[in-house]
Amino acid sequence: SQKIEQNSEALNIQEGKTATLTCNYTNYSPAYLQWYRQDPGRGPVFLLLIRENEKEKRKERLKVTFDTTLKQSLFHITASQPADSATYLCALRYSSASKIIFGSGTRLSIRP
């Protein structure tokens, strides 16, 4: 069965640095890969979506890459701020009619 793994449970970095989170999947490539942010006690909030035929997507300080050869997506937050501290979830979907599968998340902490 399809598996999706996020590289680490927790990541601590200094304010101002670039945070890089990794998402790896097995088997065949999804049609869509998404990243969400979740704060404690709240539902996940959508951040970015990247399609199978796209290499990179940007939104303000966020950047997502999608490498179907490595079966990997990288999520970058540049000029990180303490307010970026949260759990970030990677999710994939194989078709418009298939379910969305979530990774277990990476808890990011940005220290001042």
Add this chain to the structure above:
Amino acid sequence: KAGVTQTPRYLIKTRGQQVTLSCSPISGHRSVSWYQQTPGQGLQFLFEYFSETQRNKGNFPGRFSGRQFSNSRSEMNVSTLELGDSALYLCASSLGETGGNEAFFGQGTRLTVV
């Protein structure tokens, strides 16, 4: 426009009881998905409904069921509750037509089984 609304926000039930959770999607969204989130297991997919039909189902026992109404509102039911069912239950809605659409989550229902 209003976001996804889940009711109730908190619930305490006794083992063996049954519970019904409700989800009102964003207006115009036809797809509703349900997830169970626990510290150890992360977000686990329960089921997805699209236009009143169950489109996808996760690996949960038959005690977990759901339905969707003609106005896209959805309910999920858990019968014969077990301690292990204690979790945050999240509902997400999306347009569901062209696929790849982002999911908009509600605040969740925190269920505690004692």
